[in-house]
Amino acid sequence: MTGILWVHLVKDLRIEWRSREAVNSMLFFALLVVVLFSLSFDPQGAFSRDIAGGVLCVATMFASVSALNQAWAREIRHQVLDAQRMAPTPGADMFLAKVLANFLFVTVVQVVLAPVFVVMYNLRILGDAWKLALVLPLGTWALVANGTFFAALSIRSRNRELLLPLILFPIFMPALLAMVLATGSILTGDSDPTLWIKLLLGYDIIFTTVSLLLFEIVLHAE
Amino acid sequence: MPASSLAPARPSLCARLDQVSKLFGSFAALRHVSADLESGRCYVLLGENGAGKSTLLRILAGLLHPSLGTVRVFGDSEPHKARARIGYMSHAPMLYDELTAQENLRYFRNLYPGRDCLTPAEALRQVGLDPDLDRTLGQYSQGMRQRTSLARVLLPVPELLLLDEPFSNMDIESARQMVELLAGFRQTNRTIVITTHQRDLAAPIADWIFTLHAGRVASFDPGKPSV
Amino acid sequence: MKKLAISLYAAFTVYLLIRGFHQAIFVAPDESTMHEIQRIFYYHVPSAMSAFLFFAISLVGSIGFLASRRNQPEFAQRFDALALAGAEVGVVFCSVVLVTGPIWGRRAWGIWWTWDARLTTTLILWLIYVSYLLLRRFAAGPQVQTLAAVLGIFGAIDVPIVYMANRWWRTQHPSPVFFGGADSGISPKMLAAFLWNIAAWIAWGVLILGFRYYVERQSQKALAHEAQQALDHV
Numbered sequence: 001m002t003g004i005l006w007v008h009l010v011k012d013l014r015i016e017w018r019s020r021e022a023v024n025s026m027l028f029f030a031l032l033v034v035v036l037f038s039l040s041f042d043p044q045g046a047f048s049r050d051i052a053g054g055v056l057c058v059a060t061m062f063a064s065v066s067a068l069n070q071a072w073a074r075e076i077r078h079q080v081l082d083a084q085r086m087a088p089t090p091g092a093d094m095f096l097a098k099v100l101a102n103f104l105f106v107t108v109v110q111v112v113l114a115p116v117f118v119v120m121y122n123l124r125i126l127g128d129a130w131k132l133a134l135v136l137p138l139g140t141w142a143l144v145a146n147g148t149f150f151a152a153l154s155i156r157s158r159n160r161e162l163l164l165p166l167i168l169f170p171i172f173m174p175a176l177l178a179m180v181l182a183t184g185s186i187l188t189g190d191s192d193p194t195l196w197i198k199l200l201l202g203y204d205i206i207f208t209t210v211s212l213l214l215f216e217i218v219l220h221a222e
Numbered sequence: 223m224p225a226s227s228l229a230p231a232r233p234s235l236c237a238r239l240d241q242v243s244k245l246f247g248s249f250a251a252l253r254h255v256s257a258d259l260e261s262g263r264c265y266v267l268l269g270e271n272g273a274g275k276s277t278l279l280r281i282l283a284g285l286l287h288p289s290l291g292t293v294r295v296f297g298d299s300e301p302h303k304a305r306a307r308i309g310y311m312s313h314a315p316m317l318y319d320e321l322t323a324q325e326n327l328r329y330f331r332n333l334y335p336g337r338d339c340l341t342p343a344e345a346l347r348q349v350g351l352d353p354d355l356d357r358t359l360g361q362y363s364q365g366m367r368q369r370t371s372l373a374r375v376l377l378p379v380p381e382l383l384l385l386d387e388p389f390s391n392m393d394i395e396s397a398r399q400m401v402e403l404l405a406g407f408r409q410t411n412r413t414i415v416i417t418t419h420q421r422d423l424a425a426p427i428a429d430w431i432f433t434l435h436a437g438r439v440a441s442f443d444p445g446k447p448s449v
Numbered sequence: 450m451k452k453l454a455i456s457l458y459a460a461f462t463v464y465l466l467i468r469g470f471h472q473a474i475f476v477a478p479d480e481s482t483m484h485e486i487q488r489i490f491y492y493h494v495p496s497a498m499s500a501f502l503f504f505a506i507s508l509v510g511s512i513g514f515l516a517s518r519r520n521q522p523e524f525a526q527r528f529d530a531l532a533l534a535g536a537e538v539g540v541v542f543c544s545v546v547l548v549t550g551p552i553w554g555r556r557a558w559g560i561w562w563t564w565d566a567r568l569t570t571t572l573i574l575w576l577i578y579v580s581y582l583l584l585r586r587f588a589a590g591p592q593v594q595t596l597a598a599v600l601g602i603f604g605a606i607d608v609p610i611v612y613m614a615n616r617w618w619r620t621q622h623p624s625p626v627f628f629g630g631a632d633s634g635i636s637p638k639m640l641a642a643f644l645w646n647i648a649a650w651i652a653w654g655v656l657i658l659g660f661r662y663y664v665e666r667q668s669q670k671a672l673a674h675e676a677q678q679a680l681d682h683v
Binding site for chain 1: 515573576577579580581583584587588589590591592593595596599600602603604606607610611613614615617618
Binding site: 243245287289290 | 682
C-alpha cells in the first residue's frame with residue numbers, strides 16, 4: 001500500500017515541479033479573490049477580523065477548484081488513466097496520492113498567501129493562533145479529498161469543468177461552515193473553536209474513508 | 223461463424239469471446255462476436271473506422287465490459303483480474319508528456335509489484351530507442367512516442383499483447399522493425415492481437431486475419447506468416 | 450387487475466388529500482398565538498417528513514444499483530429508476546418545505562428567511578439533491594447511473610453532518626413538536642389533522658414515485674429495445 005502510494009505521489013510532485021501550473025494559477029487566483037473581497041467590503045478594524053476567516057476560506061475554495069478541475073487532466077490527455085487502470089495495483093493508492101499532492105499545493109498557496117492576507121486586512125489574531133495550524137489543514141483536506149474525488153467523477157461528463165463546483169460545493173458546505181466559524185473564532189478570540197475542529201476532523205475521516213471505498217467504482221465506471 | 227476449430231492442432235486457449243456485444247447507448251459497436259484466441263498466435267484485426275476494432279481490444283483488455291455475452295481471458299471470466307498479464311497499447315501514447323521515457327517507464331514498472339518486469343532500459347532498447355535520451359516525452363516525435371508506448375506495454379512481460387494501430391505515425395522502416403520484434407514474441411508463445419489499416423505490414427506475422435464490419439466479424443481467414 | 454389496483458390507490462390518495470385538507474382548514478382548532486397561518490404547519494411538516502422518506506428511498510436505490518450492477522443488470526436498472534424517482538419526488542417535497550417555511554416565517558418571525566439550523570439544513574439538502582439531478586443531466590452515457598449512485602451515497606452521508614453542523618451553529622426554528630421535550634405535544638384535534646396530512650402526502654408521494662418509476666422504466670426499456678434493434682440490424 002504505502003510503497004505504491006509513494007510511487008504515485010513522487011510522480012505527481014515531479015510533474016508539478018516541472019510545470020508549476022497548479023500552484024502558480026492557484027496563487028494568483030487566491031490573491032485575486034482576496035483583493036476582490038477587500039474592494040467590495042472595505043475591511044477595517046473589527047469588521048475585517050469578522051469577515052477575514054470567511055474570505056480566507058472562500059479564497060482557498062475558489063482557488064482550489066481551479067486547480068482541482070485540472071487534477072486528472074494529464075491522466076485524461078493521453079489516456080494515461082487506461083494504463084493505470086490496467087496495472088494490478090489498487091486505484092485507492094492513486095487517489096490518495098493525488099489528494100496528498102493537491103493538499104500540498106494548496107497548503108503552499110496558503111502559506112505564501114497568509115502574510116499578504118494579514119497585511120492587507122490589518123489582522124491581529126486575538127485567539128490561539130496555533131489552532132489555525134489545525135483548522136486550515138483539516139478544512140483544506142476536506143476540500144481537496146472531496147474535490148479530487150468529484151473531479152474523477154466528472155471526468156467522463158460533458159462540461160466537466162462546470163460540473164465539478166456544482167456537485168462539490170453542496171457536499172462541502174458543512175465543512176466550509178465549520179472552517180469559517182473556527183477561523184473566525186480564532187481571529188476574534190470570542191469563542192472556542194474546539195467543536196468545529198472536531199466536526200472538521202469527523203468530516204475528513206468519514207469522507208476520506210468513503211472516497212477510498214468508492215474510488216475503484218468511479219475509476220472503472222464506463 | 224468460422225471459429226478457430228479450423229486450426230489444425232489446438233494449443234492452449236488464451237482468450238474466448240462468446241457472443242460479445244457492446245452497445246454505447248443505442249449504437250452497437252460490436253454485435254455477437256465469438257472467437258477463440260489461441261496462445262502463441264498473432265491475430266490481425268482489419269476493418270474501416272468505426273467497425274469495432276478498438277472496442278474489441280478494450281473489451282479484451284478489461285477496460286470495457288461487454289453489454290452482452292462473456293469474455294474469458296486466461297480462463298478468468300473477468301479480464302480485469304488477468305490485467306497484469308495483458309499489455310494494451312492504444313493510439314494515444316498513454317504516457318505523461320512531462321516525464322522522460324525512463325521516468326515514465328520506471329513509474330509504470332513500480333505499479334507491477336511482485337512481477338518479473340524488464341528494466342526500463344531493456345524495454346527501450348527492445349523498441350530501438352536510446353535509454354539515455356534525456357528529454358521529456360512532450361519533445362519526442364510521434365513515432366518515438368509510439369515506440370515508448372510499446373516499451374511501456376512490454377515492461378511487465380505480458381502474455382497477451384493488444385496493440386491498437388501500432389504502425390500509425392511510423393515510417394515504413396520503423397514499422398518493419400516493429401513487425402520483426404513482434405514476430406519474436408510470437409515465437410515465445412505470446413499472443414498478439416493487432417488492429418491496423420496497413421494490412422500488408424502486418425501480414426507477415428498474421429496467423430489469422432479477422433475483418434470486422436459494422437461490429438460483426440465479416441471474415442476470418444488463415445494468414446501466411448512468413449517471419 | 451393491475452390498472453384497477455392503481456386506480457383504487459389513486460382514488461384513495463385523493464380521498465386522503467381531501468380529508469387532510471378538510472381536517473387542516475376546517476376541523477383543527479385555531480392556534481392561540483399564530484392563528485390561521487399556523488395551519489401551514491399541516492403541510493410544512495408532512496412535506497419535510499416525506500422529503501426525508503423519499504431521499505432515503507433514493508439512497509436505497511443508489512446502494513442497490515451499485516450492489517447489483519455487475520451480477521444482476523436487470524435488477525440494477527430497477528434500482529436506478531428508484532433512485533432517480535426518489536430523488537425527484539424528494540426534491541419536490543423539499544421545495545414545498547422551502548416555500549411554505551418562509552410564508553409562515555414572514556408572519557411568525559416577521560422575516561422571510563433566517564440562517565437557522567433547520568432552514569439551512571433543508572436548503573443544503575435541496576442543493577445536494579439538485580446537484581444530483583444535474584449530474585444525471587450532464588454526464589452522458591451508461592456510466593451516468595454508476596456516477597449518480599456514488600454521488601447519491603455521498604449526499605446521503607452529508608445530510609447528518611449538515612444537520613449537526615447547523616444545530617451547533619444556531620437554532621431559531623421551533624423545536625420539534627413531538628418527542629421534543631417536556632412542553633411539546635399538541636391538542637388531539639390538531640394531531641388528527643396532522644396525521645391525516647402525513648398519510649395523505651406520503652400516499653401522494655408514493656403515487657407520484659410510482660408514476661415516475663414507471664416512466665423511467667419505460668424509457669429504459671425503450672433504450673434497451675433501440676439497442677436490441679441496433680444489435681440485430683444488419
